[in-house]
Amino acid sequence: MPISPQAYRPEAKLLDLGDGFFDPVAPADFPETRLRFRNDRAAAQIGLDALTEDEWTRHFGRFEPLPGTLPQPFALRYHGHQFRNYNPDLGDGRGFTFAQMRDDRGRLMDLGTKGSGQTPWSRAGDGRLTLKGGVREILATEMLEALNVPTSRTLSLIETGEELQRGDEPSPTRSAVLVRLNHSHVRIGSFQRLAYHRDEAALRKLVGYTLRNLYDEDNDDPVRLLDLVVGRTARLAARYMAAGFVHGVLNSDNINVTGESFDYGPWRFAPTWDPAFTAAYFDHQGLYAFSRQPEAIHWDVMQLAVALRQIAESDPLVAALDQFGPRYQPEVTQAILWRLGVRPRDPDTDRDLVQATERALRTSGGGIDRFFFDAFGGELPGTYDEPWAEVRAALASYEPRKDRSHPYWSGEPCSMLIDEVEAIWAPIAEHDDWTALNAKVAVIRGMSQALAD
Structure with a gap:
């Protein structure tokens, strides 16, 4: 197995908690495993980017244990308030934690699943994930990572060859199993x-x-x-x-x-x-x-x-x-200044700029992504008139934290509105055409480079 001993640092810290915190489970035996998405950028941070496609599908579709980490998958036990109503019948119902390791920053990371089969906490659910749900999670995590939101990352999506019945979308629909890389699955x-x-x-x-x-x-x-x-x-x-x-x-x-x-x-x-x-x-x-x-x-x-x-x-x-x-x-304040692409000044001035930005966005009804694209670096185009005068005046005293030389800034703002999500899914559903998804991920990662410090 091509794992770098310098980059791959397996752990099994979950076992320290003891079996009262989780239940050992077995993954579903899927009819097939067709690799649909592989995040080598994330895999490199945990030393798994050199896996062959066969090894990848064995570990992330059949859940063959990774060396040196957890001996088997574990479904975590938890409760929670759902829309403010307490539910004591929760727990991992269609997922489990099956590996832990350190990333390149030394953080303890979990590999967890979605759609990997039934567990003691599945209740009436089938423990499965729709392929569309997996595609949506890829898009959410890629976009949020690019926008500097602390998020899990979608490591893998494998289509599993089952037909699922769902009441809230056309059925039968295709199935998948997703693996996420997360800095802990310990919840409130x-x-x-x-x-x-x-x-x-x-x-x-x-x-x-x-x-x-x-x-x-x-x-x-x-x-x-x-x-x-x-x-x-x-x-x-x-x-x-x-x-x-x-x-x-x-x-x-x-x-x-x-x-x-x-x-x-x-x-x-x-x-x-x-x-x-x-x-x-x-x-x-x-x-x-x-x-x-x-x-x-x-x-x-x-x-x-x-x-x-x-x-x-x-x-x-x-x-x-x-x-x-x-x-x-x-x-x-810091988050909005980061997205505006300007360096902080002092707390009062920064707060005034952020409040002016929120007011203008709310009263103008302008697009969020369009505005932050146009304003990046601190200079609003002339097309922004009222109610943007206050924002323009406030931005004038700020220095850019990064220039606009990246090719991303010569195009159009990258968004992820619901109509585009549906447009990306449609060719997959109709023709098994993944071109739009792959192209969108590439655009998001270009935006990430343009925004990054």
Whole structure:
């Protein structure tokens, strides 16, 4: 197996938690494994980019164990609030964690699946993933990574040859198994489950595991953990807003403790700065609407504080939780300045620019991606008149953080609105033509290079 010993650093830290945190499972035996997407850029960061196609499909379609890591797949146990209603019957129902390793930054990473078969937590589900769902996750993760949002990455998508029945899309539809690379699958809901069962010993163990393995801190202080999670999730909320992204289902089982976005279902990018824009057709009350995402994530982190109350005093937990807002504000300022392509000046001036930008986007109804494309580097074209005068004046005092010499800036802004997602899927569904998807990924990665520091 062509794995570089310098780049491939396997781990099995999950086993330290013991079997009360997960269930050993077996992957589905799929009729076929046809490789559809292979992310060698991500694979290189964990030493797996030299795998042959046959090895790749054996590991990521048949789930042959990778050397030196977990001996078999494990379905994680967790609970969670779903649209503010507590559900104790959750857990990995169509996925599992099957490997851990260090990336090129030294972080502990998980390889997890989506669509790999039934587990004890599948309930009435078939444990499968539609091919369209896999394509949508590729597009979401590639776009978010390019826009500087901390996100899981889609490592692999393999078509599996089954016909699936789904009530919310034309059926039968094609099936797939997806592998994501994630900085932990430990969720807020993982702590909620232990609190629900009043298992203080297990709560302390999970706190220690998280601090040591995911934050590189040698302690087991639950208040310190909450403080770190508050900071990471405030950053996530801020970068969602700057990206114009709506996750759609910000339940507490979908928020991991490293503040890395993952598990993409009914996501959308907002075409305009519309506070009420929603991604999920079933979000009738707009609970997870575009402008309410910081509130939603803060509420989820509050549930972590409630769970940790069993092993820590209330006052320091409340004090840590109360820092979400004060941390979110500078994070959203920094995120929008990054997307504007300008260097920060001072907190008050920066905040004024961001507030002017949000007002102009909201009142003008202009496209989010178009504006940030045109404004990158700090100079608005002459076509931007009212209500952009305040933004233009504010930008005049800023220095660009990067020039516009990359070829991306000579074209059109890269967007990922729902109509284009459907247009990319249509030739796959009708003619098995993957050209549009591959071309879009190339354009997104070009944008990423143009935006990157």
